[in-house]
Amino acid sequence: MTLGRAFGSIAALTLLSRVSGFVRVAVFATLFGGGAEADIFLAVMILPELMYRFLTDGLVGSAAVPLFVETPSGGETERRTFGTLFWGLTAISLPVVFLMEIASGQICSLMVPGFLHESHVRMAVLFRIIAPYVVFSMQSGLMTAFLNARGRFAGPAFGPFLVNIVTIIGIIYLRGRPVEVLGPIVLVAIIIQTIWLMIQANRLLSGGFPLPVRSDFLGPVWREFLKRSAPVACWIFVTPMVPLFERYLLSHQGVGAVSVLNYTDKILYLPLGIISVSLASAVFPFLSELHGIDRARLLARSFGNLLVFLVPMTVMMYAGSEAVTDLIYRRGQFGALETGLTARLLAAYSFSLIPLSVSLLFNRLFFAEGWFRLSFFIGLSTVLVQVVFDALLVQHLGSVGVGWGQAVASSFQMGIFLMVLIKHEGVAIGKIVAVPIFEIFCAASVLTPPCIALIPRISILFGEGKLATLAGLVVCWSLLQIPLVILARYRDKPGQP
Numbered sequence: 001m002t003l004g005r006a007f008g009s010i011a012a013l014t015l016l017s018r019v020s021g022f023v024r025v026a027v028f029a030t031l032f033g034g035g036a037e038a039d040i041f042l043a044v045m046i047l048p049e050l051m052y053r054f055l056t057d058g059l060v061g062s063a064a065v066p067l068f069v070e071t072p073s074g075g076e077t078e079r080r081t082f083g084t085l086f087w088g089l090t091a092i093s094l095p096v097v098f099l100m101e102i103a104s105g106q107i108c109s110l111m112v113p114g115f116l117h118e119s120h121v122r123m124a125v126l127f128r129i130i131a132p133y134v135v136f137s138m139q140s141g142l143m144t145a146f147l148n149a150r151g152r153f154a155g156p157a158f159g160p161f162l163v164n165i166v167t168i169i170g171i172i173y174l175r176g177r178p179v180e181v182l183g184p185i186v187l188v189a190i191i192i193q194t195i196w197l198m199i200q201a202n203r204l205l206s207g208g209f210p211l212p213v214r215s216d217f218l219g220p221v222w223r224e225f226l227k228r229s230a231p232v233a234c235w236i237f238v239t240p241m242v243p244l245f246e247r248y249l250l251s252h253q254g255v256g257a258v259s260v261l262n263y264t265d266k267i268l269y270l271p272l273g274i275i276s277v278s279l280a281s282a283v284f285p286f287l288s289e290l291h292g293i294d295r296a297r298l299l300a301r302s303f304g305n306l307l308v309f310l311v312p313m314t315v316m317m318y319a320g321s322e323a324v325t326d327l328i329y330r331r332g333q334f335g336a337l338e339t340g341l342t343a344r345l346l347a348a349y350s351f352s353l354i355p356l357s358v359s360l361l362f363n364r365l366f367f368a369e370g371w372f373r374l375s376f377f378i379g380l381s382t383v384l385v386q387v388v389f390d391a392l393l394v395q396h397l398g399s400v401g402v403g404w405g406q407a408v409a410s411s412f413q414m415g416i417f418l419m420v421l422i423k424h425e426g427v428a429i430g431k432i433v434a435v436p437i438f439e440i441f442c443a444a445s446v447l448t449p450p451c452i453a454l455i456p457r458i459s460i461l462f463g464e465g466k467l468a469t470l471a472g473l474v475v476c477w478s479l480l481q482i483p484l485v486i487l488a489r490y491r492d493k494p495g496q497p
Contacts, residue, residue, distance in 0.1 A: 017157065017273075020164035025266045027168055029334045031175050038259040040119055041179040043112050043251075044126045045186070046243055046262065063229035064142055066288045066368065067221070068149035074206055082201070083210030084218045085225055086142050093138040100131040111244055112251035112258060122180060129183030136190045143197040147204070149285055155200040157278070159193040166192055228372055242386050242409075246402045249394045257399050260338060263329060264345040264403070268353065271313040276357035279305060280364050287368035295365060296429040302361050303436035310357055311443045312480040317350035319451035320473055327469045341399065348403025354440055355410035362417035374420055382413040447480060454479075 032038040064085060071081050100107065108123040115123070144156040170185030202209045210216060250257040283302050287295055317324065322343040330339045366375045386409030393401030418437070422430030455476050462468035 017160035017164060020161050020168070021266065024164045024168045024171065025263060026328060027171050029263060029329050030331050031171065037179050039115070040123050041126065041182060042259050042262040043247055044123050044130060046247060063225050064145035065149050065284050067225060067228070068146050069285055069288045073150060076206065079205050079207050079210055080216045080218050081221050082146055082205060083216050084221050086139065086210065087212040088222050089138045089142055090135060093135045097131050097134050100134065101128050104128045104131070112247055115251055126180050126183045130186055132187060133190050136194045140194050140197055143201045147200055148281055150204055152200065153282060156197060159196050162196055163189040163193050242383055245387055246390060249390060249402065250399055253399050260341045260345060260399065261402065263342050264349060267324065267328065267346055268349045271310060271353060272356060275309045276360050280360045283361065284364045284368065287364055293429060295368065296425070296432045299361060299365055300432050300436050303358065303433070303440065306354070306357055307436060307440045307443060308484045310354055311440060311447065311484060312477055314350050314353045314444050315447050315451050315480055316473065316477060317353065318347050319448055320455045320476065321347040321350065323455060323469050323473060327466055327473070344400045345403050348400050349406060351407035352410040354444060355414040358437055359410060359413045359417055362414070378413060378416050378420065381416065382409050385409045385412050443484065451476060
């Protein structure tokens with residue numbers, strides 16, 4: 001499968017899952033708004049969702065994809081390699097769940113100390129129900145890595161859609177009841193996704209899905225996986241400090257601040273999931289096969305795709321933050337106050353969209369090169385930078401400070417990645433990679449100011465209401481997207497530099 005087809009299939013199905021995720025969040029926001037019930041559920045969900053994201057996109061994928069690429073397909077070795085990693089990771093995740101179960105009260109109190117004691121007690125109950133999410137996340141991440149390494153992208157990308165559909169049905173069916181009853185629904189949803197991925201993996205494995213048989217365990221494979229993933233594992237377990245610290249800070253900012261942060265995250269991670277994560281997942285197996293300057297050129301092409309797709313996203317999220325938030329969330333219990341808070345936070349977070357996306361691709365390059373320790377130290381330094389800036393900016397700016405803190409930290413991370421690449425690979429390769437990054441930031445800087453003035457004026461032309469807002473946003477989006485697509489086509493013509 002070509003890179004374009006791989007990216008297209010992942011992006012299309014990720015769009016389906018993200019749209020369904022938006023529906024899930026919009027339904028939840030309509031029924032629960034930004035009150036205490038929403039704070040409890042969304043604060044509990046942040047840890048399993050983070051672990052799923054980091055396990056799937058980080059720890060498991062970073063080490064497992066290159067390992068599966070190196071393993072011959074279709075034989076007993078492949079089956080035993082898969083079984084070794086699948087059951088080994090399952091065995092590791094079970095003690096983690098046990099610790100989460102017995103320490104649920106302490107974990108919840110540390111996450112959001114500003115909540116009332118009653119809220120902490122309810123959070124602990126919900127947390128114990130959802131804790132097994134970690135096991136199924138680990139298994140899903142490993143199976144996704146295996147399928148991606150074998151050129152299967154559509155099947156794994158469909159899994160999150162199943163999770164969202166089940167959760168939406170549960171939210172609607174259980175509306176009006178305490179949020180604790182949503183815990184089993186969320187757990188059932190991730191189990192359904194895991195079963196779906198098992199079916200996909202079973203079709204490729206010779207001899208069927210492996211059982212946990214000790215004689216089939218490959219010690220050298222497991223040790224190699226641990227060697228590759230150990231630095232990334234350290235980074236994965238440090239990285240959740242940031243969102244947890246953000247919720248720690250915002251739990252002192254009043255009722256609703258934590259839920260507003262979660263609603264904003266969903267908007268931010270829509271383009272990150274559809275474009276950035278999809279592109280990183282598609283390009284990773286190719287980066288694992290290429291070497292030297294070929295890797296750099298492929299990375300530069302990937303950054304060129306970010307120019308076309310992410311610049312309009314960034315501009316719209318900043319210049320049209322209030323219109324976007326109003327269109328998506330404002331209904332039911334989600335009123336003008338929640339809309340305004342979410343819009344201001346979204347505008348701040350929009351500055352981190354491009355550097356976060358660039359860093360995702362840099363991470364895949366470093367993993368393909370085998371630079372796992374470098375990735376860990378860059379990630380650790382980024383976490384420290386963000387914690388410091390979050391604390392300082394929230395103190396002076398309030399809730400919106402966490403958005404600006406992430407913008408600073410993600411830009412720092414991107415810069416460090418580029419400098420390390422230049423140091424190890426030379427200025428020539430660094431230039432190949434740096435030019436499209438420079439073009440991305442120039443385009444975003446030039447297009448943002450006129451859009452700030454343009455979006456309100458265009459929306460007025462279509463009247464009032466959500467349909468008018470949507471029409472105005474679509475027109476502005478088209479005005480941004482068309483020239484960038486033309487530029488990309490011009491650059492891809494034969495004979496062009």
